[in-house]
Amino acid sequence: MTKAPAPSAAASLDTADQVLAQGVLSGERRALAKAITLVESSRRDHQARAKDLLDALAPRAGNSIRLGVSGAPGVGKSTFIESLGLHVVRQGHRLAVLAVDPSSALTGGSIMGDKTRMERLSQDERAFIRPSPSGGTLGGVADKTREAMLVCEAAGFDVVFVETVGVGQSEFAVSGMVDMFVLLQMPNAGDELQALKKGIVELADIVVINKADTDPRAAENARMQVQGVLELLACASPHWRPPALALSAATGAGIDEFWREVMRYRDAMVQSGELAEKRRRQAVDWMWSLIDTGLRSDFRHHSGVRARLAALTEAVGRGNVTPAAAAHELLDLAKK
Numbered sequence: 001m002t003k004a005p006a007p008s009a010a011a012s013l014d015t016a017d018q019v020l021a022q023g024v025l026s027g028e029r030r031a032l033a034k035a036i037t038l039v040e041s042s043r044r045d046h047q048a049r050a051k052d053l054l055d056a057l058a059p060r061a062g063n064s065i066r067l068g069v070s071g072a073p074g075v076g077k078s079t080f081i082e083s084l085g086l087h088v089v090r091q092g093h094r095l096a097v098l099a100v101d102p103s104s105a106l107t108g109g110s111i112m113g114d115k116t117r118m119e120r121l122s123q124d125e126r127a128f129i130r131p132s133p134s135g136g137t138l139g140g141v142a143d144k145t146r147e148a149m150l151v152c153e154a155a156g157f158d159v160v161f162v163e164t165v166g167v168g169q170s171e172f173a174v175s176g177m178v179d180m181f182v183l184l185q186m187p188n189a190g191d192e193l194q195a196l197k198k199g200i201v202e203l204a205d206i207v208v209i210n211k212a213d214t215d216p217r218a219a220e221n222a223r224m225q226v227q228g229v230l231e232l233l234a235c236a237s238p239h240w241r242p243p244a245l246a247l248s249a250a251t252g253a254g255i256d257e258f259w260r261e262v263m264r265y266r267d268a269m270v271q272s273g274e275l276a277e278k279r280r281r282q283a284v285d286w287m288w289s290l291i292d293t294g295l296r297s298d299f300r301h302h303s304g305v306r307a308r309l310a311a312l313t314e315a316v317g318r319g320n321v322t323p324a325a326a327a328h329e330l331l332d333l334a335k336k
Contacts, residue, residue, distance in 0.1 A: 012052045013056060017049055031155075035053060036132075039144050039151060058150065062150075065093075066149065066177070067178055067262065069164065069184065070174060070181070070183055072184075072186075075184045075186050076186075076211055077163050080184060080210055081121075084249070084258065086121055086124070087252070087256065087259055089121075093126070093158050094127075095161065096127075096152035098132065098161070098162045099129060099131045100131075130152075132145070149177070175203040176285055180265055181204055182205065182206050182207075183203075185226060186222075187211060188222070202233055204230075206265070207245070208244075208246075209244065210249055212248045213250060214248075227244040230242045237268075237272070239272045240265055245261065298334075302334045304334065305330050305333050
């Protein structure tokens with residue numbers, strides 16, 4: 001029988017949010033979707049409600065396998081996630097996929113719609129797919145991805161995939177919120193020197209050469225080159241040497257081997273105690289991220305700042321006031 005939220009946490013929830021929390025804990029998909037919408041909202045009243053909701057759900061979260069998936073656009077992230085996801089649910093797991101899409105510059109909404117590109121997985125009752133617009137947030141993930149992950153875990157999903165927008169200089173924040181970071185590459189994408197130049201390779205716990213069916217020889221060459229690069233890099237853990245695998249998400253070849261590597265990684269991290277330590281560091285980083293976000297929000301909502309912001313912005317644009325002078329004035333106003 002599903003437990004209700006802890007009394008101390010649920011006490012601050014109004015009746016509607018208590019019902020919402022109970023729905024999430026019971027695994028109701030409608031309640032799960034509503035809860036994620038609430039935590040993603042930028043409205044200050046919704047943010048206050050979301051905080052209390054997350055406090056109520058937190059005791060039931062944290063028990064999933066968290067996997068981050070990144071790679072350049074066109075590498076086949078969605079196909080990989082669908083193929084792997086179908087394999088995972090057949091293993092008896094419940095899977096949540098948080099697919100972060102680029103945001104429309106006009107509407108702010110998601111412009112790719114990963115859910116429509118994972119048709120088979122989205123029809124499986126054991127899987128839940130949530131596309132969210134990145135909202136322009138750096139790091140390849142949405143601003144509330146961590147919170148959405150917590151809600152999914154509280155709803156009983158024991159495997160969570162986070163798919164990023166793509167890889168760039170700032171797009172690897174996902175590695176700071178998951179247990180295992182997976183980087184997808186393509187055959188003929190460059191030699192080992194080019195791979196080494198991509199700092200994101202240093203963060204990868206496993207590198208996958210996808211689309212191996214299109215050119216098996218090129219895929220194997222790429223796998224060997226990347227493996228050589230990985231052996232040159234310092235390992236983040238003394239208990240894990242990141243491997244490079246070649247597979248085909250389109251045909252499913254190699255997916256089972258990949259999942260065995262995930263399980264091998266998790267076993268190594270749990271037995272060494274590194275997983276618990278990693279999650280503790282991530283929790284502290286999350287706290288500081290929320291502090292930064294809160295300070296920015298408070299700054300923008302400060303009455304003195306709001307009264308002067310438009311005029312100073314225009315003056316800076318005209319060149320009548322230096323950016324430094326405007327920033328100092330606004331910061332001084334925020335202190336009052």
